[in-house]
Amino acid sequence: MENEMIPDIVVGRLPLYLRTLQLMLAEGRQVTSSQELGERLGISAAQIRKDLSQFGEFGKQGTGYHIDYLLTQIKKILHLDISWGVVVVGAGDVGHALSRYQGFTNRGFSVSKVFDNDPAKIGQKVGNFTVENITELPEFVRKERIIVAMLAVPAAQAQQVTDMLVNAGIKAILNYAPINLLVPPDVRVQTIDPVLHLQRMSYYLE
Amino acid sequence: MENEMIPDIVVGRLPLYLRTLQLMLAEGRQVTSSQELGERLGISAAQIRKDLSQFGEFGKQGTGYHIDYLLTQIKKILHLDISWGVVVVGAGDVGHALSRYQGFTNRGFSVSKVFDNDPAKIGQKVGNFTVENITELPEFVRKERIIVAMLAVPAAQAQQVTDMLVNAGIKAILNYAPINLLVPPDVRVQTIDPVLHLQRMSYYLE
Numbered sequence: 309m310e311n312e313m314i315p316d317i318v319v320g321r322l323p324l325y326l327r328t329l330q331l332m333l334a335e336g337r338q339v340t341s342s343q344e345l346g347e348r349l350g351i352s353a354a355q356i357r358k359d360l361s362q363f364g365e366f367g368k369q370g371t372g373y374h375i376d377y378l379l380t381q382i383k384k385i386l387h388l389d390i391s392w393g394v395v396v397v398g399a400g401d402v403g404h405a406l407s408r409y410q411g412f413t414n415r416g417f418s419v420s421k422v423f424d425n426d427p428a429k430i431g432q433k434v435g436n437f438t439v440e441n442i443t444e445l446p447e448f449v450r451k452e453r454i455i456v457a458m459l460a461v462p463a464a465q466a467q468q469v470t471d472m473l474v475n476a477g478i479k480a481i482l483n484y485a486p487i488n489l490l491v492p493p494d495v496r497v498q499t500i501d502p503v504l505h506l507q508r509m510s511y512y513l514e
Numbered sequence: 515m516e517n518e519m520i521p522d523i524v525v526g527r528l529p530l531y532l533r534t535l536q537l538m539l540a541e542g543r544q545v546t547s548s549q550e551l552g553e554r555l556g557i558s559a560a561q562i563r564k565d566l567s568q569f570g571e572f573g574k575q576g577t578g579y580h581i582d583y584l585l586t587q588i589k590k591i592l593h594l595d596i597s598w599g600v601v602v603v604g605a606g607d608v609g610h611a612l613s614r615y616q617g618f619t620n621r622g623f624s625v626s627k628v629f630d631n632d633p634a635k636i637g638q639k640v641g642n643f644t645v646e647n648i649t650e651l652p653e654f655v656r657k658e659r660i661i662v663a664m665l666a667v668p669a670a671q672a673q674q675v676t677d678m679l680v681n682a683g684i685k686a687i688l689n690y691a692p693i694n695l696l697v698p699p700d701v702r703v704q705t706i707d708p709v710l711h712l713q714r715m716s717y718y719l720e
Binding site: 320322324327331349386392394402405406409498500501502505506508510511512513 | 522526528529532533534537554555556591592593594598600607608610611614615617618621622623661662664669686688692693694702704706707708709710711712713714715716717718719
């Protein structure tokens with residue numbers, strides 16, 4: 309129910325709040341305010357209070373937020389009170405970086421296996437993983453109940469591999485191929501294309 | 515002037531339009547419409563027409579957009595009629611992937627050099643580059659008039675390296691460290707944190 313009522317743009321800000329709260333906790337802090345969160349993030353305090361109020365009451369007027377409590381609540385809202393297994397598809401440079409990325413720790417995700425269709429890559433070591441044949445992916449994700457994938461294959465193959473992932477039951481795809489993937493309505497896609505970010509900045513450059 | 519009048523969210527959609535137009539051109543297409551662009555991108559045709567109208571008149575009622583013309587105009591608006599040299603800072607897994615990334619070609623950016631502060635990495639080959647000592651970065655970017663950097667260093671070092679980049683004259687930073695960087699108002703930052711995207715999707719997962 310809640311999923312349909314809260315605008316996606318609000319949902320998209322919760323991970324930012326969570327990341328900042330986790331940093332504050334690592335700094336040994338116990339209490340914060342919407343003002344302080346706002347200053348760290350470049351978002352207005354009013355916006356932060358409004359966003360959080362859509363999910364419940366997390367602080368008291370005048371006393372601010374208990375960091376540990378708010379952090380735990382946001383994790384629950386984002387379904388991060390469990391750790392999600394993730395398959396990496398594509399063992400090129402990007403897949404390699406993702407397989408070895410330390411930034412997933414304590415943030416709700418961990419890489420379960422790495423797949424590729426290239427015979428030269430299958431069987432090779434990538435970080436702590438041995439690259440598996442992509443033909444084995446459907447059985448693996450069904451057995452392990454994995455529904456999250458990171459897609460790091462060339463753009464020309466990305467849609468075809470996506471169709472395979474969707475058929476295998478994947479429900480969320482973090483896509484590194486610079487194309488818009490077509491998926492059924494019950495599958496989520498987020499695309500990371502560094503060039504889009506660079507182009508958004510070059511507008512402002514002389 | 516224009517820079518202050520157009521909302522950043524509109525600017526942020528132009529690269530998406532550009533990417534789609536470039537794909538259409540590669541498919542051999544000559545003309546498109548706001549309807550078709552909208553279907554490919556999951557954005558309403560009205561929104562696309564409204565966005566584009568903020569920058570000028572690019573099509574005629576009923577005849578649609580000439581892809582090559584619209585694409586050239588958007589490139590001009592985004593200052594992509596030239597190619598921007600970019601320094602990669604950090605020669606770890608992410609820096610490695612960025613240095614070898616093929617996706618910059620024809621999209622307005624090219625990697626000029628790769629820097630690190632780790633003696634074990636300096637002098638090593640990364641793709642077509644030899645990793646340079648980061649102490650040489652300020653002189654290099656001044657001499658080559660480079661104002662765009664991609665930052666791929668550990669979170670704990672990211673702010674310090676950012677201060678150095680800003681002092682050296684960098685005006686746009688694509689940041690891969692999962693923290694909010696503090697920069698002066700005339701410097702742009704875009705942060706790519708894959709976990710934020712994963713967490714935004716896990717909200718919708720059961």
